[in-house]
Amino acid sequence: MSKRPTIIDVAKAAGVSKSTVSLVLQNSSSVKEETRALVHQAIKDTRYVYNRAAANLRGAGAGLVGLIINDLRNPYYTELAVSVQMKLAERGFATSIGNSDEDPALQEQLIASMIEHGVSALMIAPAYGGDVAPFKDIQQAGIPTIQVLRSTGFDTASFPLFSMDYDAGGILATEHLLENWGNNVAFVGGIETHDITIERKSGYLRKMGEAGLDPVSFHGKANRRFGYETALKITRDRPDIKGIVTFNDLVALGMLAGFAQAGVKVGSDIGIVGFDDIEEASQCFPQLSSVRCDVKTFGQQTADVLLNWVEENKQPKAQVRYPVDLVVRASSSKT
Amino acid sequence: MSKRPTIIDVAKAAGVSKSTVSLVLQNSSSVKEETRALVHQAIKDTRYVYNRAAANLRGAGAGLVGLIINDLRNPYYTELAVSVQMKLAERGFATSIGNSDEDPALQEQLIASMIEHGVSALMIAPAYGGDVAPFKDIQQAGIPTIQVLRSTGFDTASFPLFSMDYDAGGILATEHLLENWGNNVAFVGGIETHDITIERKSGYLRKMGEAGLDPVSFHGKANRRFGYETALKITRDRPDIKGIVTFNDLVALGMLAGFAQAGVKVGSDIGIVGFDDIEEASQCFPQLSSVRCDVKTFGQQTADVLLNWVEENKQPKAQVRYPVDLVVRASSSKT
DNA sequence: CTGAAAGCGCTTACAG
DNA sequence: CTGAAAGCGCTTACAG
Structure with missing residues (x-):
């Protein structure tokens, strides 16, 4: 009750030396099966709890x-x-x-x-x-x-x-939108200077370039709020945009809310592809296309x-x- | 490079005993300001890192x-x-x-x-x-x-x-729905036998009882999927239900998707109140009323x-x- | 206000 | 296959 038992208590209970107990604890192969069983029983009897601080101090990994x-x-x-x-x-x-x-x-x-x-x-x-x-x-x-x-x-x-191969993901998303929603495809979300934004956007830029199209991007924090606001902005200022690759699903989900608010029908008026494929992507309305990154x-x-x-x-x-x-x-x- | 410095190394560098270093590390008030400064300088010079395993072993908290x-x-x-x-x-x-x-x-x-x-x-x-x-x-x-x-x-x-005072939350939600959406208010989500479900539902049951109304509930896992499915089921089987208290926001968000799918307009055809007020509640469409539990x-x-x-x-x-x-x-x- | 000494509970060679 | 001994890096009374 008062004090935590130590390997010495276990050793006493099992009738072996504390070294042997230590060896058993580490699953060393140089302990007889019989002794091992004895020790394990003693561990249970004494309600012994391994003390990692001591082990760690002596050089074992901290776990x-x-x-x-x-x-x-x-x-x-x-x-x-x-x-x-x-x-x-x-x-x-x-x-x-x-x-x-x-x-x-x-x-x-x-x-x-x-x-x-x-x-x-x-x-x-x-x-x-x-x-x-x-x-x-x-x-x-x-x-x-x-x-x-x-x-x-x-x-x-x-x-x-x-x-993840973000570059390939951007290519897949852009190709898909270009094929189904015409040439006006934009990229939305992500802080422009962050490496991860550059990676996630690179495939989009390349594909647009190959098709001789001008890329259009809206950069900002990769969250729902930015997606929401950008959806309203696009509805107001750039109704020509018909396809959108987003930095991540959070941005896409925010855009879903924004377009719903604005009365734009996603999936018939405009196409959106998210990035990450978080669980929610398959449980929102309309269900969200996404670059699946199986995290x-x-x-x-x-x-x-x-x-x-x-x-x-x-x-x-x-x-x-x-x-x-x-x-x-x-x-x-x-x- | 090879070995981590210890308090002994620090003590040497500072020209004091290791006890003094230990005292400084613990911010003890019984060390002269001057000595303390000396030790702190030595800590920097030696790139000393506190070893919690050793401290812990000796009885200090693990932190x-x-x-x-x-x-x-x-x-x-x-x-x-x-x-x-x-x-x-x-x-x-x-x-x-x-x-x-x-x-x-x-x-x-x-x-x-x-x-x-x-x-x-x-x-x-x-x-x-x-x-x-x-x-x-x-x-x-x-x-x-x-x-x-x-x-x-x-x-x-x-x-x-x-x-949290879940009981009070249930009362607030139910009162609000009863006032604005008539008498057919249902409770959706949560495993029926769990204590937390009982708590979150208790206010709803009480309010319905006081108003002489029959409670209606749909129990199941507290996730989006269950909300989605239940929204479809309610649309099909219980179109008389006009107000819904959900076990949590996840269920409510799933219902938003389900009703959108079914063409039921949340906020004009039916009223929904979530529970928790997670961040997403204010960033979905339509924005979700919720019992705010400031977690x-x-x-x-x-x-x-x-x-x-x-x-x-x-x-x-x-x-x-x-x-x-x-x-x-x-x-x-x-x- | 500071130093010398003991000991926390383990692991690790080293004998036997 | 098992035991006796040293030591990991700290903290904690105890002197001074």
């Missing part, structure tokens, strides 16, 4: 992985965080999480905190505009770290970048890669891009 | 708080998790997170993991149907723990319950209470309910 996300409220990143956390748990690791809220200063603080806590590895969807200093600290601490879903133009040799599978596999790096010292490739595809639904199917 | 959520993908809980995590970070605590995915077995595993990691406190939005065993373990480990947003009928003396403020304040429990040993009250109010928007304003 904790840090996950830092630029915007955890965005369902795309929520899904990433959940799939990563659940995969880590499956492999026996706890997850320390932090939302940097797109703020490099907060991100720096989170990184420092996680280093202090001795995380075994780090996965970061970075905020833009940060300093390199915290990354230097990570490097010095020797913590395996993967950047995900957003490039910051950062050293990918030390910090591999795992992302759940992405999260699981990337977590596996990171853990393999930790456990087997297998350093991943400097850059990996997962494929994407286009899911066509009512928002871009002429009725 | 880690565990957060276990039944459904982290639900935006209401995402917002809770984010606001809690950010408040904890502000107060110098890291957050270990786990999504139990409504699975009591997973929840049990997460609790075990967090106890192992020596969390200083725990906040749990519980899954239903769990065993008491893991809670016994928490109790034995003496970890301050608050249950949030969902009651499980569990011992609130040991595990205080912080939630962001709730999360921040509850995190503060939990940390005060940890740091000042102030045990919170057994049960606390935050007030809610009704936000009326287009979905229930007759046009």
Whole structure:
């Protein structure tokens, strides 16, 4: 009741030395099956709980992985965080999480905190505009770290970048709209200078260029509100635009609301394709066509890669891009 | 480069003993200002990083708080998790997170993991149907723990319950619909047997009872899909229903899509009130009336209470309910 | 206000 | 296959 039992208590109860208990705890193969059973019974009897702080101090891994996300409220990143956390748990690791809220200063603080806590590895969807200093600290601490879903133009040799083939996604969306909704196709959403916007827009720009068409874009925060406002603006100022590729589904969903408000029928008056294919895309009205970025599978596999790096010292490739595809639904199917 | 510096290295650099360094690290008031400055300089020079594992082992708090959520993908809980995590970070605590995915077995595993990691406190939005065993373990480990947003009928003396006044919310929503949309008001969503469903429905049942009306309910998972399907079903089978209180906004948002699909105009043919007032409620079309449960403020304040429990040993009250109010928007304003 | 000493609960070579 | 011993990097009384 009073004190947490230690391996010494377990050792006494099992009638072995504490080293043996430690070995059993680590699933070492050099312990007789019989002894192992004895120890496990003693663990139950004493209600022993492993003390990771002590183990960690002595050099064992902390069994904790840090996950830092630029915007955890965005369902795309929520899904990433959940799939990563659940995969880590499956492999026996706890997850320390932090939302940097797109703020490099907060991100720096989170990184420092996680280093202090001795995380075994780090996965970061970075905020833009940060300093390199915290990354230097990570490097010095020797913590395996993967950047995900957003490039910051950062050293990918030390910090591999795992992302999606956004460029291909932009091509698919643009081709589809050009074929079905004529030449006036616009790109909506995303801060113009961010690398991820450049990536998600590149396919659109290329396709428009190849077709000899002038690209039109509306840049801004990648959220519902911006989509909503831009839908109203397009209705008012650019009724000639008939096809829209959005930076992400959130923007597209906001546009759905805006066009509904304005009385424009999406799917017959105008075609829209989102980006990410979050769950809601198939559950709104009209259902939203979207570039499917299967972030759940992405999260699981990337977590596996990171853990393999930790456990087997297998350093991943400097850059990996997962494929994407286009899911066509009512928002871009002429009725 | 090779080895992480320790307080001994810092002590050498500063020309003091390691005890003094430790004292400075803990902001003890019994160190001369001059010495303190010396030590801080040495910390910078040596690029020292505090080793929490060692501190923790010696009895200091881990500086880690565990957060276990039944459904982290639900935006209401995402917002809770984010606001809690950010408040904890502000107060110098890291957050270990786990999504139990409504699975009591997973929840049990997460609790075990967090106890192992020596969390200083725990906040749990519980899954239903769990065993008491893991809670016994928490109790034995003496970890301050608050249950949030969902009651499980569990011992609130040991595990205080912080939630919202759902009952009052149900009353507000029902009164509003009864006044504006006639007597045929239904309740939609939520698993019938869950305590939280009973709480969120209680105000509706009472108001209907007082008005001498028969309640009508459609129970099921609290998600968009169920809302969508129920909207189609109501259109087909119960066109007499003119007002709807939903279990949460997700269900209401699904109904918006379903009614749009069916050609029923929400806000003129039928009135809907959601529950939670997640951000999307004000960014969909038509905008959704909702019972506002300010989960962001709730999360921040509850995190503060939990940390005060940890740091000042102030045990919170057994049960606390935050007030809610009704936000009326287009979905229930007759046009 | 600061230093010397003990000890937190583990893991890791090293013997046997 | 198992035991005795050292030590990880801190904190905490206890002297001075």
